[in-house]
Amino acid sequence: MAGSTPGTPPQTSATGTTAKAAADPLTARLRKRLYRARRTLRRTGVDYFRGDAADWLAFAVLLLLVPLLVALNVAIPAWVPPTALVLPILVGSLLLRPVSLVLLYATAALGLSTESVIHTGERAASSRPEEYVFGVTPGAALVVGAVGVAGLLLAQFRSRVGVPWRGGGSMLFDLRERLKVQSRLPKLPDGWHADMALRPAGGQSFSGDFVVAARTGPGRRMLEVVLADVSGKGMDAGSRALLLSGAFGGLLGSLSPHEFLPAANGYLLRQDWEEGFASAVQLALDLDTGEYELLSAGHLPGMQRLAGAGRWEVKESTEGPLLGLYDGAKFEGVRGRLGPGDVLLLCTDGMVEAPGRDLSEGMDRLMGEADRLVAGAQLGSDSAGAAVRLIETVAKDINDDRAVLLLWRT
Numbered sequence: 001m002a003g004s005t006p007g008t009p010p011q012t013s014a015t016g017t018t019a020k021a022a023a024d025p026l027t028a029r030l031r032k033r034l035y036r037a038r039r040t041l042r043r044t045g046v047d048y049f050r051g052d053a054a055d056w057l058a059f060a061v062l063l064l065l066v067p068l069l070v071a072l073n074v075a076i077p078a079w080v081p082p083t084a085l086v087l088p089i090l091v092g093s094l095l096l097r098p099v100s101l102v103l104l105y106a107t108a109a110l111g112l113s114t115e116s117v118i119h120t121g122e123r124a125a126s127s128r129p130e131e132y133v134f135g136v137t138p139g140a141a142l143v144v145g146a147v148g149v150a151g152l153l154l155a156q157f158r159s160r161v162g163v164p165w166r167g168g169g170s171m172l173f174d175l176r177e178r179l180k181v182q183s184r185l186p187k188l189p190d191g192w193h194a195d196m197a198l199r200p201a202g203g204q205s206f207s208g209d210f211v212v213a214a215r216t217g218p219g220r221r222m223l224e225v226v227l228a229d230v231s232g233k234g235m236d237a238g239s240r241a242l243l244l245s246g247a248f249g250g251l252l253g254s255l256s257p258h259e260f261l262p263a264a265n266g267y268l269l270r271q272d273w274e275e276g277f278a279s280a281v282q283l284a285l286d287l288d289t290g291e292y293e294l295l296s297a298g299h300l301p302g303m304q305r306l307a308g309a310g311r312w313e314v315k316e317s318t319e320g321p322l323l324g325l326y327d328g329a330k331f332e333g334v335r336g337r338l339g340p341g342d343v344l345l346l347c348t349d350g351m352v353e354a355p356g357r358d359l360s361e362g363m364d365r366l367m368g369e370a371d372r373l374v375a376g377a378q379l380g381s382d383s384a385g386a387a388v389r390l391i392e393t394v395a396k397d398i399n400d401d402r403a404v405l406l407l408w409r410t
Contacts, residue, residue: 070111093151197387206238209403216253228280257284268324277324295333298322307341343408350400
């Protein structure tokens with residue numbers, strides 16, 4: 001065929017192949033860039049709501065609010081006074097970083113000066129300036145300045161402690177919920193029941209008392225529970241309790257019952273806290289036979305109600321030292337058995353301590369109230385809230401952390 005060379009593809013086919021080859025890399029690059037942009041946008045959005053992103057959005061909104069308030073003050077000064085500028089300043093102190101906050105303050109100061117100039121001119125142009133009541137008074141400027149200083153101090157404090165600019169409250173909430181989750185008791189087999197309650201001092205959200213528990217051993221036939229009381233109370237002890245509950249939860253079940261308290265004691269010593277001691281009582285219970293052992297580290301003894309005799313028995317043992325005092329501490333245990341109808345009660349000292357009252361008196365009162373629960377058939381197969389009732393009746397108004405654990409068989 002004229003114009004055609006053997007072995008050479010037709011011109012139209014070559015052109016189409018070349019165009020397609022050029023289009024494929026272009027399409028691939030566009031898709032890659034689109035994917036990266038989408039991933040970046042998603043990560044930015046997630047970081048923003050987690051509090052890890054820049055504060056540009058909040059800064060921009062608050063920055064635009066300042067001239068709006070200035071304009072409203074000029075237009076309707078009776079409804080929008082000069083002190084309305086404290087609104088963006090207050091919100092900014094909670095949302096912005098210190099650098100952004102200073103820029104917002106500079107804008108607010110400029111807005112306040114603008115209001116003063118405008119109202120001064122209006123007063124001078126007024127036919128009756130003595131009746132002109134609107135304007136930036138020294139008191140208004142002082143209020144805006146004082147709120148600004150307080151907000152800046154707050155922002156600098158948040159920056160120093162590293163609290164996310166917008167997620168500090170949610171972080172504290174997550175920590176509190178984590179402590180509650182770690183204090184939950186595992187599900188028990190038929191015939192066994194437990195109830196536990198924690199009440200921080202002063203109605204706060206964090207407590208120095210905590211519980212860790214786990215089903216361990218072959219067939220998970222062992223129940224191990226540790227009730228601990230960290231030195232201090234409320235918020236002061238809450239951070240240490242959170243750290244220790246995680247560490248104790250990791251140790252529990254990984255070591256034999258007699259190795260747990262020495263390991264916990266060594267852990268506290270390694271923290272080198274100024275106020276780093278804690279008391280603890282450890283329960284190792286065989287859920288098949290009901291036999292148990294209690295080991296104490298400077299903690300209150302356990303109390304058992306014997307169903308057959310209808311009386312309470314204090315499970316005194318050779319009380320070991322507090323955790324975190326010295327290395328090489330030894331902890332001895334006391335053994336017992338929970339039969340059908342028996343109740344075992346563990347608590348922290350906030351349940352029995354009171355000014356002018358001996359510990360034995362507080363324990364007697366606690367056992368008496370627990371006996372009323374048993375006599376009133378309030379400890380049955382479904383007795384959720386029994387531990388709360390004990391706190392409400394025995395130690396409701398005591399300004400100390402309180403924890404109660406009830407364990408019984410039906």
